[in-house]
Amino acid sequence: DAGVIQSPRHEVTEMGQEVTLRCKPISGHDYLFWYRQTMMRGLELLIYFNNNVPIDDSGMPEDRFSAKMPNASFSTLKIQPSEPRDSAVYFCASSPGAQGSNQPQHFGDGTRLSIL
Amino acid sequence: AQSVAQPEDQVNVAEGNPLTVKCTYSVSGNPYLFWYVQYPNRGLQFLLKYITGDNLVKGSYGFEAEFNKSQTSFHLKKPSALVSDSALYFCAVRTFKAAGNKLTFGGGTRVLVKP
Numbered sequence: 001d002a003g004v005i006q007s008p009r010h011e012v013t014e015m016g017q018e019v020t021l022r023c024k025p026i027s028g029h030d031y032l033f034w035y036r037q038t039m040m041r042g043l044e045l046l047i048y049f050n051n052n053v054p055i056d057d058s059g060m061p062e063d064r065f066s067a068k069m070p071n072a073s074f075s076t077l078k079i080q081p082s083e084p085r086d087s088a089v090y091f092c093a094s095s096p097g098a099q100g101s102n103q104p105q106h107f108g109d110g111t112r113l114s115i116l
Numbered sequence: 117a118q119s120v121a122q123p124e125d126q127v128n129v130a131e132g133n134p135l136t137v138k139c140t141y142s143v144s145g146n147p148y149l150f151w152y153v154q155y156p157n158r159g160l161q162f163l164l165k166y167i168t169g170d171n172l173v174k175g176s177y178g179f180e181a182e183f184n185k186s187q188t189s190f191h192l193k194k195p196s197a198l199v200s201d202s203a204l205y206f207c208a209v210r211t212f213k214a215a216g217n218k219l220t221f222g223g224g225t226r227v228l229v230k231p
Contacts, residue, residue, distance in 0.1 A: 004159070031217060043160075043206070043221045055216050091159055101217055102148050102167045107159035 002026075004108035006092050012114045018080040021111045023092030024073055030098070033105060034067055034077050035091040043091075049075065082115045089113070118143045120209050122222035130230055135197040137225045139190045139207030147209050149190040150219065151181055154204040166190060177201070197229045 005024040013019055025032050034046040047057040052069045060067070064083070069075040079086055089112050093105040119142045129135050141147055148167055152160040164175025171183040181192045190207060204226050208219040 033218075042223045045218060048216050048218065050216060056218075093160075095217060097217070099215075099217065102165065102212075103217075104150055104152075104162040104165055105160075105217075105219060106162065107152075109157070109159045112157075 004092055004094055004106055006090075006108035006111050008111060009109065010112045010114075012116065013082060014116050015084055016081045017115075018078065019082045019086075019113060019115075021077040021090050021092075021113070023075045023077070023108060025075070025092070025094030026096075026106055027073065029094035029096045029106070031095045031105075032069060032075050033093040033095075034075070035093065037089045037091060037110070038087075046077070084115045087113055087115050118209055118211065118214065118220040120207050120220055120222035122205075122207055122225045124225050125223075126226045126228065128228050128230065129197050131199050132196050135192075135194040135201065135227065135229070137192040137205050137207075137227060139192065139222060140188050141190060141207070141209040142188060143209055143211050145211040145213060147190075147211060149181075149183065150208040151175065151179070151190075151192050152206045152208065152221075153177075154206065154224075156203075160206060163192070197227075199229050199231055202227055202229045 007022045033048040036044045046059045047067045049069045067077045089110045091110045093107045095105040097103045121140045150165045151163040154160045166173045166183045174180045204224050206224050207222040
């Protein structure tokens with residue numbers, strides 16, 4: 001099992017640039033989650049999908065953030081335009097099962113994003 | 117609403133000594149409880165979970181956790197800590213009815229095991 005795969009692992013870019021983070025969930029998992037981790041705010045849920053459909057994006061900080069899941073094996077998180085305060089580690093996680101499942105979420109190794 | 121508290125930002129322990137990382141939770145209904153570990157530059161890795169049944173749950177790498185309903189706690193334990201156990205540990209909770217199976221995470225506890 002390859003696990004959740006995220007790319008790139010590191011991204012350094014200048015303020016104002018568009019940033020696209022990518023995630024391949026574990027095959028067969030119904031749920032996909034995007035998180036952001038910072039020292040100040042800890043681990044924050046940004047958005048989650050169920051069967052490729054965005055269900056709750058209440059954690060997305062601003063309209064500059066958007067996420068898509070065009071198919072069951074791929075999701076993107078886009079920031080446009082990026083700002084220095086967006087610097088963080090972004091994680092993607094997936095989990096199997098229907099609503100109420102007791103299965104754990106499986107995390108990728110994250111993308112460390114630095115906005116200069 | 118779901119919430120998790122990890123009261124200690126950091127726990128220091130000598131190698132070979134017992135390790136305990138504390139977690140208390142608040143939910144409406146029966147909890148599903150999880151522990152994760154995060155090593156530097158890595159994602160969160162699942163250690164163990166409590167769903168129902170025996171209050172003592174055993175997980176990966178020799179870790180175990182004890183569910184205590186009356187104290188609403190789910191402390192993580194290891195009888196003999198290793199230097200390689202130094203990492204960031206997260207407790208998480210949700211219920212059967214939690215929309216989207218969303219987890220609520222604690223703030224994390226950094227464990228430092230000294231040789």
